[in-house]
Amino acid sequence: MELENYKNQAERGENYVYVRDKKGYKVRRSRFIWEQHNGKIPEGFMIHHINGIKDDDRIENLMCVSRKEHGQLHRGKFYKYKKT
Numbered sequence: 001m002e003l004e005n006y007k008n009q010a011e012r013g014e015n016y017v018y019v020r021d022k023k024g025y026k027v028r029r030s031r032f033i034w035e036q037h038n039g040k041i042p043e044g045f046m047i048h049h050i051n052g053i054k055d056d057d058r059i060e061n062l063m064c065v066s067r068k069e070h071g072q073l074h075r076g077k078f079y080k081y082k083k084t
């Protein structure tokens with residue numbers, strides 16, 4: 001699993017896991033991994049953790065959503081997407 005490659009670089013902060021990008025900036029590992037698979041995250045979009053576990057950065061747990069959709073997700077509107 002590709003995630004293993006980032007494990008050593010991972011730093012914990014809040015509930016999220018951060019890595020350093022090429023320039024040395026601290027970025028959320030979820031965003032980093034999503035971008036590895038899908039390219040740049042569009043402006044105003046964020047990466048949601050489908051199972052709600054913020055350090056579970058497997059690609060299948062990540063979902064790119066607009067800020068608005070993200071708010072709805074966290075209010076439970078679309079929790080049908082939630083995997084158990």
Ligand SMILES: [Zn+2]
Nearest residue numbers: 047048049070
């Ligand atoms: Zn979220």
